[in-house]
Amino acid sequence: MSELSDLDALRRLMPPPTDGGTTVDWDAVAASWGKPFPPDYQHFMEVYGAGAVQNYLSIGRPEPKVPLGRAPRDGMVIETANAEADWETEGKTPELEDTSPALIVWGVAATADMLCWDASGDDPAKWPVLVYQRNDSLWSRYDCGMVEFLVRNFRADLPENPLGGTFLWDVSAVTFQPRD
Template structure:
């Protein structure tokens, strides 16, 4: 799966994309990030798809410590894993969140092994109160959601399911549109 396929279904707006210091992110989060995620961040940046699913970016303090939504959602996912263990016998510390959605689902990587590209996506489906493991990376996961290519919908909500033409807005673009007095998600 290429990022170009996803881009064809969800073109980034002008000014999208984020320059992230990946070496600093590695130090702060203690892991190297998957190459498809780094490419996604370069092309799209952190933001929201169809006012439903938010893709998070690693943030670091001036002291080089991990901070921001990725940390908070990761903490939530790990706590949930401890309360409602997933289908794999792995410690909660192996989860690293990359997203969440408006139905309260948590989207993570299972950071097992030294090859980030081999990390599966792990979803906590809050509607079913169950964890699901999907053997693909972030970009492939998003593409398959937009094309409805999973045997069953792994998310609680249907907003993106089969949405072959989705809209993505960075946090900055969404804020800019709101500041202009408009609804960024109006059709």
């Protein structure tokens, strides 16, 4: 799918909140992380903002990368550090063996699953989604962007449910609660 058709599909499955949207200084975020964030995530933030999907998946506000001691608790920087630690010790699907991705967490599930980008590539529009599913202690790769991943998960259009809970799997109507 294309980025815009993915966002249209997401809007049909998960209507945007009337009070959604998060204002982000994308230049500052990109400068601190050393790379811009994917355009579909930027559009998601404009339309939905940070918040919770089905009160299960928390999609965090983009934040500048700062030293861990100065990072907001449970924010993108802290969760990315958690993901990096789990990457070193946990199992991986065969295509991820012997790889060293540049992880950036964009979502955390109530079952402690982490949803990340592999930000190794030069084009953020092509960064795949990596999921650490805590129940199976396993990392998996999905060759799609964040918005397409959500749509495909809602439609059960992935080989299997990538998350530890079924709250977002094969659902026809999804709620989003913004928070800032």
